[in-house]
Amino acid sequence: MDAYNYIKEAIILGKFEPGMRLGEETLAKELNLSRTPIREAIKQLEAEGLVVPLKRGVGVRHFTKEDIREIYDLRSLLESYAAGQAAINRTEADLIELETANQLYEKEIFDTHRDPNSIRNIVRVNSRFHDTVVSAAKNKHLYFHISKVVVVPMVFRSFYWYTDFQLQQSLEVHKIIFEAIKNKEPERARIAMHEHIFQGRDNVLKHLDDSTISHLFKEEA
Amino acid sequence: MDAYNYIKEAIILGKFEPGMRLGEETLAKELNLSRTPIREAIKQLEAEGLVVPLKRGVGVRHFTKEDIREIYDLRSLLESYAAGQAAINRTEADLIELETANQLYEKEIFDTHRDPNSIRNIVRVNSRFHDTVVSAAKNKHLYFHISKVVVVPMVFRSFYWYTDFQLQQSLEVHKIIFEAIKNKEPERARIAMHEHIFQGRDNVLKHLDDSTISHLFKEEA
DNA sequence: TATTGACTTATTGTATACAAAGACAGTAAA
DNA sequence: TTTACTGTCTTTGTATACAATAAGTCAATA
Incomplete structure (x- = not known):
């Protein structure tokens, strides 16, 4: 794996925690590379806003x-x-791919053991559905920017906080969105997606005071 | 000026035309630098989508x-x-800054001689107004992403195609947006901005077949 | 004890050298 | 004329060395 993806994944998975300094020499040794490619990877991640000065x-x-x-x-x-x-x-x-993603999502939810590996699978198939929706919109620039907005460590961790019921509920909304897209009902699709994401948002915000993860966030000034 | 901004500006101003290859050694000589900082600048521009492999x-x-x-x-x-x-x-x-930007915009429009330098000034004050609107929304992430969407060579050149009447019209819409923001009328502000940008869009698309700029664009596959 | 200052050290910024791999040109064969 | 091949050459990818500077340390002074 190249330096860019290695660092990015480490951040998303929480191996590199917020506030942790990323020394070039350290990363270079970790990846058996010289500092040059490390610096380039860091510049890219900085442009994306995942790392800061x-x-x-x-x-x-x-x-x-x-x-x-x-x-x-x-x-x-x-x-x-x-x-x-x-x-x-x-x-x-697109419809076939959306349906496939949702079937896999359903399967993962029912089989889950709620261990890190299982959560990763859920995140993966959930992302696959959302990704396909965005892809079906047929706007490459929209796709590009959404992918930058969504890639935030938060998204990964949030799934730890879903109850079985919430996961089930999430699947149901996916199905509504799918039906709306299939039946060419833009307004219904739009509203359902809006609700869906705001549910995720509320869930995350509700858990931000939780002591087990509070160290991952900096309090507001 | 650092390598990143130098290259970026050259692209926006059209000094580096679309499709032109950016050789590291060439740029290094041009800026009296070694290849290392050039490579880093290029990686950033690549992450922003301004340059492509x-x-x-x-x-x-x-x-x-x-x-x-x-x-x-x-x-x-x-x-x-x-x-x-x-x-x-x-x-x-915010209101003061918006009004200032519009006053300067008005001044530039009336004084314009339609030379490159004058166009640059118009672009600058127009950007200042739009920038302030986005800034007044008080969402740093929104601001970040809009700045990446807007920084496209297109925006700069589009002003060459505005007639005096269109510039005047553009100013009038700015004033409507300002009033809506001042009077706390979100829907009115939203709709006015939407119309405003779509007018710009139509203007650009109308001129894309123009022979004087056609070399700047690649035909769709 | 807190603060300032000089000193030491660690880490980044830049240049350069070498290795690797496409791009290109020229030639030969179909 | 076109295509395929081969060798050369340009340009990038990577490593490393050196310069610059910010950060940390410790002692002296208020």
């Missing part, structure tokens, strides 16, 4: 409650628009 | 008509949302 170098960005609110507002705006456009522009192939 | 290296990205349509759709979605939020969250300082 920290003491003549960079560190993993931490997200405040305010950040989470803002990001979910933005994501909701973009993805609900995407759902609406998907209901207009989707192809038959 | 081209023959084992990178080249300036070209935008198809389809790209322009997509970008304006996206920009319209984001900026009209921003205008709505600005009508809710704006401070008194």
Whole structure:
């Protein structure tokens, strides 16, 4: 794996915690590389906003409650628009892929043991559904920007906090979104997606005071 | 100026034309630097989508008509949302800054000689107004992403195609947006901004067949 | 004890050298 | 004329060395 993806994944999975400084020499040794490719990877991650300047170098960005609110507002705006456009522009192939993603999602939810590996699988198939919706909107630039908004460590961790009921509920909304896109009902798709993402947002915000994860976030000024 | 901003500006101003390959050694000589900082700048620009892989290296990205349509759709979605939020969250300082920007805009429009330098000034004050609207929405992540969507060479050139009447019309819409934000009317601000950006979009698309600029764009496949 | 200052150290910023791999040109064969 | 091949050459990918500077340390002074 290249330096960019290695660091990115480490941040998303929480191996590199928010506020942690990323020394070039350290990473270079960790990846058996020289500093040059490490620096390039860091520059890219900085452009994406995943790492921020920290003491003549960079560190993993931490997200405040305010950040989470803002990001979910933005994501909701973009993805609900995407759902609406998907209901207009989707192809038959998109519908098949959406249905597949949801079937896998259903399977993962029922089989889950709630261990980290299982959560990762749930995240993966959930992302596959959302990704397909955005892809079906047929706007490459929209796709590009949504992928940058969504890639935030938060999204990964949030699934730990879903109850079985919430996971089930989430699946049901996926099915409603799918039906709306299939039947070419943009408004219904848009509204359902908006609700869906705001449910996720509320769930995350509700748990932000939880002591087990509070160290991952910086309090607002 | 650092390598990143130098290259970025050269692309936006059209000094580096779409499709042009950006050789590291060449840029290094041009800026009296070694290849290392050049490579880092290129990686950042690549992450932003302003340059794309081209023959084992990178080249300036070209935008198809389809790209322009997509970008304006996206920009319209984001900026009209921003205008709505600005009508809710704006401070008194925001209002002063918006009014200042519009006054300068008015001045530039009346004084213009339609030379490159004058166009640059118009672009600058127009950007200042739009920037302030987005800033007044009080969502840093929204601001971040809009700035990436808007920074496209297109925006700069589009002002060459405005007639005096269109510039005047553009100013009038700015004033309507300002009033809506001032009076805390989110829907009115949102709709006005949406119309405003779509007018810009139509203007650009109308001129895309123009022979004087057609070389700047690649035909759609 | 807190604060300032010089000193030491660690880490980044930049340049350069070498290795690797496409791109290109020229040639030969179909 | 076109295609396929081969060798050369340009340009990128990576490593490393050195310069610059910010950070940390410790002692002296208020």
